[in-house]
């Protein structure tokens with residue numbers, strides 16, 4: 001089964017087509033809803049976690065039988081930073097396998113025309129060649145702190161490929177790098193590094209603290225992409241890509257955690273010192289992805305990290321900080 005990488009679908013032609021955005025209230029899902037609404041889509045089907053628990057197979061199948069969406073964008077998942085992944089491995093592997101298996105299978109069985117599944121750059125080996133090409137998948141041991149989540153995501157990619165091979169069904173996968181932006185998860189322990197530091201620096205500034213603890217050594221490198229760029233890439237992939245292989249979705253720019261911390265400190269306006277807690281894990285030393293396949297199809301990221309940080313901090317102060 002060859003790659004039909006340039007099959008164009010009718011995703012952008014019929015704005016009344018029914019689209020199910022699974023996980024629409026999260027960082028990524030809410031950005032995708034914003035993007036689709038800005039493009040004039042009028043028929044989004046949205047269900048919160050409490051309305052439809054995607055780990056419950058019979059409920060998912062009843063939902064698809066009733067709604068029969070034409071397109072599905074699957075971004076619902078159990079998601080968290082390095083501490084959460086390292087602390088709740090059973091949740092990360094079980095919940096994510098259940099969600100994706102239920103949604104992918106029910107989508108196929110109820111006639112969905114095209115489905116996009118989101119994985120993550122953590123699917124690649126801990127010491128993959130940098131920048132990481134898509135074919136580095138399954139060529140080496142995973143990063144231990146998030147291997148459970150990574151295995152679930154790899155299974156999702158493989159499931160989409162298997163349904164294309166066996167049934168000729170149009171399921172595609174995108175692999176985003178570390179994401180950030182409005183509506184992120186700012187939980188003090190379970191969040192990702194960027195929102196965690198933004199919250200900690202903000203609280204330190206307000207409380208006039210002298211120093212802020214940052215986890216690890218500060219030496220790991222991370223690539224960041226603003227979630228609005230990711231939402232743009234999701235629409236681009238739904239419209240322009242129908243291939244067997246997953247595609248990397250990155251900004252191509254990486255920073256050390258130390259430089260990121262300094263940048264967030266500057267954006268927030270905290271003037272104290274950083275204290276490094278090296279008892280906390282660094283995780284994988286580097287995971288810059290090679291996104292040249294997606295770039296070659298014509299997509300480009302537009303939001304710089306500094307602009308994105310200012311935009312996110314403005315949102316944080318207006319929406320999260322107790323008024």
Ligand SMILES: NC(=O)C1=CN([C@@H]2O[C@H](COP(=O)(O)OP(=O)(O)OC[C@H]3O[C@@H](n4cnc5c(N)ncnc54)[C@H](OP(=O)(O)O)[C@@H]3O)[C@@H](O)[C@H]2O)C=CC1
Nearest residue numbers: 023025026027028049053054055076077079120176178179
């Ligand atoms: N954030 C990042 O840095 C990255 C994220 N990704 C991927 O992007 C996708 C979205 O991540 P992100 O937006 O950051 O995560 P969020 O946690 O912000 O959003 C996930 C959404 O999924 C929902 N959800 C979780 N479990 C269930 C369930 N059992 N049934 C129904 N809904 C459920 C959550 O609802 P509720 O909160 O109410 O439980 C939430 O709205 C995920 O697939 C993730 O793997 C990939 C790379 C990086």
Ligand SMILES: C[C@H]1O[C@H](OP(=O)(O)OP(=O)(O)OC[C@H]2O[C@@H](n3cnc4c(=O)[nH]c(N)nc43)[C@H](O)[C@@H]2O)[C@@H](O)[C@@H](O)C1=O
Nearest residue numbers: 080081082120122146191192193196214215216281282283
């Ligand atoms: C998207 C990606 O996200 C996760 O992988 P990660 O990138 O390692 O995660 P992270 O953002 O939590 O940490 C990045 C680095 O930052 C350092 N760090 C400093 N201070 C804080 C801090 O306060 N909080 C956090 N979380 N990290 C901190 C931390 O020590 C580490 O070196 C997995 O979900 C993975 O599966 C995945 O897909």
